[in-house]
Amino acid sequence: MDIRIGNGYDVHALQEGLPMWLGGVRIPSDTGFVAHSDGDVAIHALCDALLGALALGDIGHLFPDTAPEWKGIDSKILLRKVVDLVRSNGWRVGNADITIALQRPKLAPHINAMRQTLSAILGVNTDRVSVKATTTERLGFVGRGEGCEVWASALLMQEAENISD
């Protein structure tokens, strides 16, 4: 069995009056993310981790923010497309681990919903998808409530019969 690992990173600015989507879940909040898509910064980082594992570029390359077709798009659709790409290349997801840095609101009540939503799209059991949240103790742009920062790692596995090189 061959394995690959990838990491992803994304940041979006917060603005009052916008909907907040994180990990495919609508989070009750008076602020949301400024973005061309729905601004789901957690899904964007996860997509980049999956793409990075296979050296397939990044979501900015796959889904340019200049393209009208991606305007306001549900990021779960982008993740499904990335997962399809992973599968069509003969790989499957082993596990994923996501860390979200956000000052507020508290994300603890939403972590399991994110894990369930993401694992369903990735086609794996929930215990293979980790979502962790932290504040930055009021330090930096995250701490000032100006934005959200997310890091993601993903492991991909390829069965021996699919290995061509």
Ligand code: MG
């Ligand atoms: Mg993004």
